[in-house]
Amino acid sequence: MPENSSKPELLRRMVEHISVLYPNVELEALAKELISAMGLEVTAEPPRPHRNLWDQADCLLITYGNSIVKPDEKPLTTLKRFIDDYLQGAVNSVHILPFFPYSSDDGFSVMDYLMVNPALGDWEDITAIADNYKLMSDVVINHMSARSRWFDNFKKRLDPGKDYFFEAHPDDDLSEVVRPRNSPLLTEVETADGSRYVWCTFSADQVDLNFKNPAVLAEFVNIIRHYLSRGVKIFRMDAVAFLWKEVGTPSIHLQETHEIIKLLRTLVEHHSPDAVIITETNVPNRENLTYFGNANEAHIIYNFSLPPLLLYTLLSGDCRHLKTWMMSMPPAQAGTAYLNFIASHDGIGLRPLDGLVDDEHREELVKAIRKFGGKVTYRKSREGVDKAYEINIALYDALKGTMEGGADHWQSQRFICAHLIMMALEGVPAFYIHSLIATENDYAKLENTGHNRSINRHVWQEQALYDALADKDRHHQIIFEQLGDSLRLRCQQPAFHPNATQFTLHLGTGVFAFWRQSIQREQSIFCLSNVTRSEQLINLADINLIGTDQWTDLLSGETLADLEGQLKLSPYQTVWLSNLLVSDTLAG
Known part of the structure; x- marks a missing residue:
């Protein structure tokens, strides 16, 4: 009889996960430590497998905590009032983008995972939203701010933090590493032990964590348990594809990364059987699909190919690429689902078009976006040439015309068409707040920050937004009303x-x-x-x-x-x- 056969299922599964990640540790001891960190007993009952935790009534709003502001009021309070007053029956889930103290990247350089940014509100404000809606929180799991306490301890060579960040050396073979940025991969820092080089997938202010150290994994188990205690039900694993690094490899999608997702899912679903894990992996379609695992990794994956394909379809008037992609997509098995979206706080990624749209048609899309006032972000390919990686534009402006004819008077109809397609497709629909209210390009914010993504991260003054939604002569009101009515209709249809x-x-x-x-x-x-x-x-x-x-x-x-x-x-x-x-x- 196998050694593990008499162990409780939770303990057995945890030992299996850990044996892949840390084969040289005392497996059962670490398994029990992580189970305890999640507040579980080893005898915890497993959830029923292949259970759909969603239905046609589910629709997600994606928003920053301060996308709408009112003078002298906490932005989270303002946001909740907007959702309560305007979106009843249309959305039942809310993704508040990182609401923690941060140093850059509009929240994705987290300084403290266990605090709410005081500029937004506090945990009571987060819980108030979670009491009425399914709340989705980011778990910014790949990297942390260079201004965090952990990284300060790393430089001082103190715990916790001393061994929490991934290091390499410029002499290492890093030629195969897949990068989403053109910034240097390694950043030199001075520590109490001398000069060291830390791995920075995204920026020098976002230092990659070292999950080869099991203490880092234990920290994130504690963080997730804390979020569960505050009402979070949906966990978005940010940039998770880059989590595990190995010098001499691409350091993306490694087996250990998939195993960590499986391990976290095992713990989360034993703690809260109705909780959901979503992986954020902005990569080519076939790579993205692997994060379903065998229905034992992500419950939901982002449909990253949909935004650029649907945009191309409506700007070209030709749906062949979209149809070909959709016919190739496997139905999500019970207990898994796709997250459908067209726009988000980031730009529209072009890498998910790899293998779906050739370079000539991709360049046609890029040219059209420039013509409509958008920006393009580039990265170096393995061949050493700059390649369009992401287009940055408010979706309403992206759909102001066609590739062939330029801007026209069909902008609002084209915009609504895009969303009606998206919300009818297999999967859970998600609306970025600036698409739901058809916000236009924010050139002032773009100029102020110098970051292309700022063009689609407008901050509305509450009164200005309410005035726009009350004015029947403005496109905001027309689109918001039609999309809201369509969503309320959609959520009643079992098909x-x-x-x-x-x-x-x-x-x-x-x-x-x-x-x-x-x-x-x-x-x-x-x-x-x-x-x-x-x-x-x-x-x-x-x-x-x-x-x-x-x-x-x-x-x-x-x-x-x-x-x-x-x-x-x-x-x-x-x-x-x-x-x-x-x-x-x-x-x-």
Whole structure:
């Protein structure tokens, strides 16, 4: 009989994880230490596997804690009021981007993981939001601020911190390391033991942590437990692909990185069976998919290829690349899901287009974004040439026209079309706050910071935002109202469950179309979007609608009278053809 067979399941699984990471330590002792750090007993009951922790009612708002401000009020209080007053029934989950004290990168250079940035509020403000919404917090797990206490102790050669940061030497073979930045990989620092070189994947102010030291892993188990105690239910593992480093390798997606995610999931799900882990891995599509593991790593992964593909589709009027990608995507098995988004606090990454869109078409996209006032961030490829890595632009401005024709009067319709496609796809939809309210490029902030990403990180004064959302002559009000109504409609449709069946339809290059069917098969929805600025005619016979059902466009309320006739789609119009009306759904 295997040695581990008589051990409690939690202890057995932890020993298996640790044996991959730290084969030379006393495995069971470290396993028990980490279990205790999570506040668990070794006999803790395991959760039921392959359980979907989401349904069609789930929609996530992505926002900084201070995206909306009011004089003399804590921004977290202002944010909660906006969500309560304006987004009821539209979103039920909130991702507050890093709300901790930080030194740079708008929060992603964390100085103290256990404090709330006093400029935003305090833990009570965080808990107040968590009491009413599913709260998502970043776990900035790859790196920490060079101004943190841990790094100060590293330089002083004191604990905790002395061995918490990853070191290498300029003479090491670092030629294979995959980088998302052009900044130097190693930063020289003076310590009490002399000069040392620390590994900095992103910037000299963001020093990579050393997970080869099990004490660092134990620290993060404590951090996650603290977040759970404050009401956090969704954990976004920031930049996790770079977590484990090995000199002489690419130092991305290493086996140990995947094992740490598995280990943390094991602990989190034993502590809180309804908690969710999301991995943030802005990499090519095939690499991204590996973070599902065998339904034992991330519960949810970001659909990073969707934003640039959908943007390309609407700017070119050609959905071929988007269709090809969607047909290649495996359905997420039960207990896992995709997170669908088009815009976020970062730019729109172009690396997820690798293998999906050739360099010529990618350059067409980059040129269009420049024409619409956006910026482009570059990194050096392995061949030593600068390559467009990320486009930086507010999504509303990114969709102001087409590649061929330039700016036009279809901007708002194109923008709404993009989001109607996104929210109907398999997965959980997520809206960056500046997309939900159609914020435009913030050139003043861009000039002030000198960082390209600032163009899409506007801070609204509360009264100015409320005035914009009340003015029927402004695009903010029109778009916000239509997107909100569509989200409230969407959350009632079982065919939009994140794990409902999805098939791609082929209706030409100008119409992006797919079919969703609910898990219980009581509802079908055919989602058709005209991605061009020309009218499109669709033969309904090509869609193969069941003749014994009555089909209604959920968005307009119009019922199809002749299933053998034609459907006329105006430029950028979307229809959701359903055999089950909202009233039927509610009654069911």
